[in-house]
């Protein structure tokens with residue numbers, strides 16, 4: 001188990017779609033840090049709450065390992081890593097505590113425009129490119145569909161044109177990227193948004209009070225935005 005701490009650590013994305021909104025939200029909760037936007041670590045000034053600036057992919061693991069207490073990350077990433085852990089028999093180590101009303105997108109199946117989509121049974125024997133192999137594998141298994149999951153870390157949308165897959169499973173917001181690649185969305189696997197993630201078990205030291213206070217402030221701020 002991780003050692004006791006008297007300062008809270010929150011992991012947010014260093015750069016990317018969630019970086020600015022996450023920082024603004026925490027600022028609206030009354031947090032401030034010594035200026036070090038280019039650094040990994042920002043020391044909290046107004047409260048003993050520090051920031052870790054990381055890749056979004058690292059956030060679930062940092063919470064699982066007890067390195068961070070909270071993280072702001074897409075539900076897509078949290079669910080993928082949770083599903084991957086479950087597939088290898090690891091216990092749940094984090095949970096989504098609050099939806100944050102930004103970073104909305106959908107994890108969707110998209111097929112070449114010329115396909116006449118008739119339903120999931122059409123996926124049998126097909127190759128599906130994705131960066132979300134565990135969510136996709138669970139979704140296919142629940143429907144009893146035997147398709148091949150091709151894991152790609154990026155540029156998933158060009159896989160059908162390259163011939164490395166027949167269709168894709170990827171994040172969609174406007175749909176412009178799909179259209180530009182002659183793909184059309186056909187099924188939604190997950191409705192995602194940025195979430196505040198935390199541990200399954202609250203630490204039993206000074207952090208517990210800080211976590212409760214931050215959740216209260218966050219609820220106030222997110223409610224005001226509605």
Ligand code: ATP
Pocket residue numbers: 013014015016017018054055056057073074075076077103104105171172173174192193194
């Ligand atoms: P990092 O360098 O931190 O790994 P990344 O390239 O994985 O960055 P971003 O593209 O910044 O991540 O996306 C972060 C999150 O933003 C996604 O995981 C998702 O929750 C959300 N998001 C919202 N709309 C979209 C979209 N159209 N495409 C991809 N992600 C989106």
Ligand code: ZN
Pocket residue numbers: 055056057
């Ligand atoms: Zn990432």
